[in-house]
Amino acid sequence: MDRDSLSSRTSKARSNALTVEDFADTTLSLTNPGGIGTEHSITRLMKGQGCVIGAGALEYPAEFHGASEQTLADLAIGKTVTLTSTYDHRVIQGAASGEFLGRVHELLIGQHRFYEEIFAALRIPYEPIHWAPDIRVDPTSAVDKTARVQQLIDAFRTRGHLMADVDPLEYVQRSHPDLDVESHGLTFWDLDREFVTGDFGRDRRPMKLRDIVGVLRDAYCRTVGIEYMHIQDPEQRAWIQNRVERPYSKPTHDQQLRILGKLNEAEAFETFLQTKYIGQTRFSLEGGESTIPLLDAIMHAAAESGLDDVAIAMAHRGRLSVLTNIAGKTYGQVFHEFEGTDLSDTFDGSGDVKYHLGTEGIFTGADGETIPVYVGANPSHLDAVDGVLEGIVRARQDRRPAGTFPTLPIIIHGDAAMAGQGVVGETMQMSQLRGYRTGGTIRININNQVGFTTLPGEARSSVYPTDGGGTRVRLPPEVPSRGRHRPRLLPPARAQRSRRSVDDTAAHVRSHRDQAQRPDPIHGGADRAG
The missing domain is CATH 1.10.287.1150 (TPP helical domain)
Structure with missing residues (x-):
């Protein structure tokens, strides 16, 4: 039987659509009497068949049917299944049949990497627990x-x-x-x-x-x-x-819709800019769009916690998406800046200045909760703004009663800058000093896994770019629903401990580009996502 015929026959079996003709000219059959509770069955060979393999019920041995779960566990009694092989001795020898059943036994107890291959096919990221003899303890x-x-x-x-x-x-x-x-x-x-x-x-x-x-x-x-x-x-x-330390709980329907909505906003915005303003510098968030629902969850938790406002500092990558989808800057303002037609009082030039500017706005959550947002201007590509933002937040908090930290600082990094720039470590080390503390900063690292042209193995000695932070939470961008739960840990953690927390989002660059967002054939070989 060729592969296509086997696939067709399998599909029909799964949909209960097999006919008598499908059983014609078979040489080996599988039967499952265990489905109706039969322990084992020796079936009769039909004309033309060479072998029938029967699988009995998966159950504890009969003498232990009345035993409690505790007794079964203490005695290391497991469930067993009986496999039978009925074969035509003219075409199959007894030794071959026994070797086949022995092979099945080896696979069921995990030999020959049987379960490892199943885990890999299902993309389960950890290894199975292997069968081994029990260890008796007095x-x-x-x-x-x-x-x-x-x-x-x-x-x-x-x-x-x-x-x-x-x-x-x-x-x-x-x-x-x-x-x-x-x-x-x-x-x-x-x-x-x-x-x-x-x-x-x-x-x-x-x-x-x-x-x-x-x-x-x-x-x-x-x-x-x-x-x-x-x-x-x-x-x-x-x-x-x-x-x-609790079992995984699936996000509610409303939470899933909120996550999908924020992802769609980020994706549609970046796609429009790439289509409309071809070749213009935009420092896209492509590959790290889950940063937006991540920030959305943090902002929601901050509003629920009763904080006065949130202050954000970040490099260029993803700034436009954060300004529009989190801080409330309108799409129209951004489009005017791309076209050089912004005549507002705050417009100071053209070119790439739109990636230096900040904004002030109001974040509105899914339940209507609001909180003011400030995004600091940053004339640097990287982390020069870190200390500036901490100073702005400290100045705001100094106007509040002593010992309160009602402004939440958030700093968004790139992986190469976080591992390589000294200002990152300096602000972390100074974060608990009386003259500099701001009650804890949430740091988000958009881990591009490439520092322009440098791969992680050639950029740092540590396992993660965030090594050296406080509480470090790491998640992939492809599972944003998981990312929504962890941000709710960060603002309460800050309130409880007044310490920094670092969220490391492993992202990727979809296609290596220069600052003008043009595919760069010279450096493309250094891009793991290419």
Whole structure:
């Protein structure tokens, strides 16, 4: 049977559309008596068939049907399935049949990278837990396994971000020895056993290991990576843990519509500028459009928290989209600046000045909440504006009662500038000094994964461009729904701790371009997204 015929036959089987003719001239059949609860069945060969493989029910052995889940877990009793092979001895030898069933057995227990290939096909970013013999622990020393589970939890909190799927350009099935249950003296058989975990997952009752690992993967290893265990204050770490260590919850319908709307606004705006003003400098946000719903979520949380206003500083990339879709600057004003017809009092020239200008406006959220927004002017491509914005925010806060920080500063970086410019580290180091503190700054890094022509491996020694920040949250632009939950952590974290938080959005440059937005064939080879 060729590939097309097999695909056609498979589609008909899935849609329950097989006919008698489809079964004609078959040499090997699969039957599933287990679907009706039959443990195993030895079927009869039809004329012309060489073999029939039968799969029985997947169930616990009969002698353990009455056992409790706890007993089954303690005794390491798993479900079994019986496979039978009925074959015509004239064409198939008994040894070949036995080797076939043995091969299936090896695959089902995870040999030959069977489950790794399935995980890869489904783009699950971490490796499966492998089958292994149980490790027997004497009941008098059972606390030892509980300690191992605590070590596993701590490992995920510390290294879980290394397994998060945050790169939009490359799928990698990540693994780390510290995050493998076997590295902590645990096995496949412990997954259904219960362990005391304190207040982990906001549940003081014992939890099954599979549920513990599920919560840990949801919190640290899906499409958002969080790095915070370097924080020395245990209260701050516990505060973050209580808010992120919970099962994944899908955004509501209204939240999804809001995210889609903000993405559409960013995409349509950038597409129009590229179509209408071909060759003009615009420093597009293409490849990092999820920055807009990310900012939208932060602004919404800031308004809900009762802050007075928000001040934003950023480089050129994406500035026009932020001005229009977040800060309230009208499309008409931007178009006039492109065409050189802006006659307003604030117009000071033409050319690329539109990427230097800031604005003041009002952000309006999905529920009608509003908060004033200030976007600072920036004559530099990069981060010269960082200290200026912190000074502006500090001046505003000095006019408020002492000890209050009602203005939220947000600084948007690029990956090369964040890792390479000294002003970034300087403002971070000075952020807690009495004369400079502003109550915590949220920093968003649009990680282009290329510094003009330089790849990350040649631009910095650290794993991430944001190493050196406070609480670091990393997410990919292709999953904006995940990004909406984490920004809600940042303003409350700032209010609770008065510390900086860094959001690292792994983006990409869709096509390498020069400042005039023209495809650049000279430097195109350095662009991972090309």
